[in-house]
Amino acid sequence: MQEIHIDNSNAVKEIYLDNAATTPMAPEVLAEMTDKMANVYGNASTLYGLGRQAHTIMENSRQVIADSINAASDEEIIFTSGGSEGDNTAITQTAVARQSLGKHIITTAIEHEAVLRPLHALEEQGFEVTYLPVDEHGRISLDDFKVALRDDTILVTIMMGNNEVGSRMPIHEIGEILKDHQAWFHTDAVQTYGLLDIDVQRDHIDMLSTSAHKINGPKMIGFLYKREGINFPSLIKGGDQEEKRRAGTENVPAIAGFAKAAELLTPEAKAEKRARFHGFKEQVVKGLTANGVDFEINGSLEGENLDHVLNIWIKGISTYVMQTNLDLAGIAVSGGSACTAGSIEPSHVLTAMFGEKSPRIAESIRLSFGQQTTSAEIEAFVKNVTAIVKRLKKNHSEVK
């Protein structure tokens, strides 16, 4: 193995509180990938020594990944380019394969765009989609789900946990209901893989998509779990890689890095993470409250929530102004997706929770914690938000 020196002294020094968007790579992942990039360049689908070397690494990684969600077999894991490809494949290809059984699909109003947009495209092709509403905590009702389920439902795609407000969905209960139904059950686990203990057999999950870069792994790699017996044509057509389920030369260093990131997240590590992140949430709430900042949580601190996501409504201060001021202070938070110059799309998640007229839609920011987040950073966040709020309120009163 070659010796590898990594210099990250040029990285921007920021308080990074946008870990639901992406995470920095773990040093172990970086070392693993750098080693594989330097030493293993063979095409994993070839028959000579170099190819076999790459193939072995890939298959060992596949086993690690399969074990991480208690898949029955490593053959149920398909490597993809990430969460969007997993979601697109699960949704679009299920529809292609199963339309003779029905054209009805159930989802929620607060899925990621990588789920909603393929569904919108299917609607244009004559499929019917039921979008389950959510309450103000971002949760669906199982009764609504039961009412929506029909004999001709072919797919249910419901996220495990929401990326904007952190609400968790009743995946186990839905799996129980669907285990004797023709509909396949897909879940977008991009935000939960790496935080929760996932067991696809226990929860009767048929398909599950993830992304490596949300768990301190590399970008542009993910996997789609597909229970044995579920078959559909590959979304990306070409070579016979991944048992003909996903064409394209396998990115072995990224796959190895992904497996390394997954391996680091033992059940104990995940439990520790959840407890620490929950502590950060409480620290934010206590800090802002003590400093007299007028705010509310979008979602809830109680009940089933993702511990790394905290969405807060800072009353009277626009998302954009708060996010920009925090950026100028060197603190990265999310304020929704800016799609065109100067336009922030109103969040479909907050809209589904509070209605389109709610001031929360234009006055909320999302924090999300990661492995590197410290209590001192949370304190700095609270201090800066307080200072910004005080300055802006003063500006306003001067104008009046």
Next chain:
Amino acid sequence: MQDNSQTRVVVGMSGGVDSSVVALRLKQQGYDVIGVFMKNWDDTDENGVCTATEDYKDVAKVASEIGIPYYSVNFEKEYWDRVFTYFLDEYKKGRTPNPDVICNKEIKFKAFLDYALELGADYIATGHYAQLTRDEDGNAHLMRAVDQNKDQTYFLSQLSKEQLDRVMFPIGDLVKPQVREIAKNAGLATADKKDSMGICFIGEKGHFKDFLNTYLPAKPGKMMTVDGEVKGDHAGLMYYTIGQRRGLGIGGDGEDNEPWFVIGKDLTKNILYVGKGYHNPHLYATHLSASDIHWVNTIDRGSDFHCTAKFRYRQKDTGVTVHLSEDGQQVTVEFDDPARAITPGQAVVFYNGDECLGSAIIDAAYNKDRELQLI
């Protein structure tokens, strides 16, 4: 050198070369510079192409080259409510508005200034060609740009002291070729970018007639002389401006073969009045009346004074005498020499030498006791 590092300046960056050089110069002077792109109009076409997106990419490039943070802000709603609505209302009244004057007053130096203050700015800076000085009493004086061809004080003439106190025009002392030279030497991506023209919502292609027609239904009517002779049909009064020659569809006739010009409009009868000859007497006024008066600073000049004025952008100054009404709400502007094609809706902007004193919006033009144009 003065330490400017504690002074935060938010630069309105349009993606053009002028505002790029503004950001560069301020950064070189050590200010805490932030670039902000303003999106005021959604011009996304049927192919999903939007010039704002392209311009914002240029802002991103230049800001990265200079090493400043950049953001964008959306004022589409404010622009619609405060500028475009006004623009349409003026057209409905048969007048020819100047939206850029109002855009500066309501958006660039109001909504944008407010936003910059929210980011902790001490000043905003723009790529306008104009200069600012301050006297011992703290009065701001708005001065013409060094580049007389580019001078934009006409469009800035409705700004108040409170606004100008927070403004910098860092390229007002340069001529355009110097600005391009600076951009080129610094290797800025926008160094050779073509200047943008005209009003932001009409865009480069300028199919103005089509554009207006999508918002205001045209009412075609008769085109006639003041003596009542019908010369043809007009496509809708709003499409014509006083003094306009092109697009009337009537050629010269008779022995003189002189061209025809728009000399007036009758909104109630929906008549467009035309007259022969560039120097048609109906186009010449001796004075005008105006309202929406605005003075850049509060220096008292009395209610009657002599100065110079422009009645539209890129026009030479004319000597005038200003008579303010007692309540200061109306102004009568008497010309040293008769002036041609005074257009209601445009701004009359007053100057004393190189200083821009302020402006008012033209309501009517007169030749001695007779009101012209019959609007």
